[in-house]
Amino acid sequence: MKPKKKDIRSLSKEQLRAFFEKNGDKAFRGNQVYEWLWHKSLHTFDEMTNISKQTREMLQENFVINHIEVDSMQRSEDGTIKNGIRLHDGFIVESVLIPTEKRTTACVSSQVGCSLDCHFCATSRLKRMRNLNPDEIYDQVVAIDRQSQLYYNRKLSNIVFMGMGEPLMNYKNVLKSIEKITSPEGLGMSSKRITVSTSGVPKIIKKMANDEVKFNLAVSLHAAIDKVRSSIMPFNEKFPLKDLADSLIYWYEKTGRTVTYEYVVWDGINDKKEDIKALIDFCQHIPCKVNLIEYNPIDDGRFQQASSRAIDTYISSLEKHDIIVNVRRSRGKDIDAACGQLANKS
Numbered sequence: 051m052k053p054k055k056k057d058i059r060s061l062s063k064e065q066l067r068a069f070f071e072k073n074g075d076k077a078f079r080g081n082q083v084y085e086w087l088w089h090k091s092l093h094t095f096d097e098m099t100n101i102s103k104q105t106r107e108m109l110q111e112n113f114v115i116n117h118i119e120v121d122s123m124q125r126s127e128d129g130t131i132k133n134g135i136r137l138h139d140g141f142i143v144e145s146v147l148i149p150t151e152k153r154t155t156a157c158v159s160s161q162v163g164c165s166l167d168c169h170f171c172a173t174s175r176l177k178r179m180r181n182l183n184p185d186e187i188y189d190q191v192v193a194i195d196r197q198s199q200l201y202y203n204r205k206l207s208n209i210v211f212m213g214m215g216e217p218l219m220n221y222k223n224v225l226k227s228i229e230k231i232t233s234p235e236g237l238g239m240s241s242k243r244i245t246v247s248t249s250g251v252p253k254i255i256k257k258m259a260n261d262e263v264k265f266n267l268a269v270s271l272h273a274a275i276d277k278v279r280s281s282i283m284p285f286n287e288k289f290p291l292k293d294l295a296d297s298l299i300y301w302y303e304k305t306g307r308t309v310t311y312e313y314v315v316w317d318g319i320n321d322k323k324e325d326i327k328a329l330i331d332f333c334q335h336i337p338c339k340v341n342l343i344e345y346n347p348i349d350d351g352r353f354q355q356a357s358s359r360a361i362d363t364y365i366s367s368l369e370k371h372d373i374i375v376n377v378r379r380s381r382g383k384d385i386d387a388a389c390g391q392l393a394n395k396s
């Protein structure tokens with residue numbers, strides 16, 4: 051049996067250059083192919099017009115270009131577009147385009163399913179099947195950038211890793227994808243416009259600080275009392291708030307970058323005075339801001355968005371302590387494209 055062909059995009063530029071040299075060609079050919087693969091995002095060798103037919107055939111014999119396919123597309127009444135993305139091995143993940151007046155944001159997935167078990171999140175019901183490769187994350191960004199140009203006449207401006215999966219449980223590939231997204235040899239986007247959202251894996255947050263990453267960090271906090279947090283995000287037992295706080299202090303000391311806490315207020319779960327007090331205390335660790343996100347129902351009776359009075363109390367209490375707080379309205383709810391609703395319903 052013939053050995054399985056390697057995915058050419060798993061090779062670094064250096065490896066691609068070495069491949070051509072080894073095969074009696076110029077290393078420079080590697081640069082040309084690399085540019086087609088990443089900067090121009092081609093998915094077939096035949097379109098590489100400055101590469102000879104013979105070389106293209108040689109590449110075809112040795113490699114495949116695994117790539118994603120937009121399998122389904124749903125458009126919300128607010129303009130949000132949810133894409134079902136088919137991976138080369140048939141798995142489906144979801145990526146969302148979120149337009150606002152001035153921006154287009156891509157919300158991308160990092161895993162098939164999710165490693166974590168947050169009770170309020172639809173994705174947690176899907177077992178983690180595998181991590182996405184860097185090219186699969188990159189391709190989602192390219193696909194949404196194209197949709198943004200097609201439907202909104204402007205380029206993609208921001209990226210959030212808030213789709214399916216826990217990005218820090220696939221840290222290596224997420225980092226590689228961001229390297230490609232920000233490199234002039236890839237999409238040349240600014241890392242300031244990229245936000246990685248995590249439920250909080252302390253060891254990896256410290257690693258990110260050591261790696262001196264330049265993108266933004268958001269932490270899905272939802273509760274600042276261990277008992278409460280563990281009851282809705284069971285993995286908190288393994289990574290308690292104290293460890294999370296330590297890693298965030300380390301992050302801030304190393305990078306000088308603030309953190310955004312994402313927080314949903316639920317009726318009877320985290321809407322008490324002591325919950326607010328704990329959040330205010332947690333916010334003292336490092337400079338931060340709080341995004342209060344609207345709850346997107348996932349048919350689980352235990353979770354109901356708290357009353358607007360409870361939310362107003364949160365806002366005024368945080369503001370009294372000079373903590374910046376934003377209220378985030380959800381987008382694409384009518385098509386299950388909002389935070390926590392990604393679960394391949396179709």
Ligand code: SAH
Pocket residue numbers: 170171172211212213214215216217247248249268269270312313314343344345346347348389390391
């Ligand atoms: N695993 C990562 C990224 C995916 S979730 C993380 O936990 O951050 C993206 C955001 O949506 C997180 O802040 C998550 O807590 C939030 N979220 C999950 N389910 C939600 C729901 N049903 N309604 C509103 N936000 C939700």
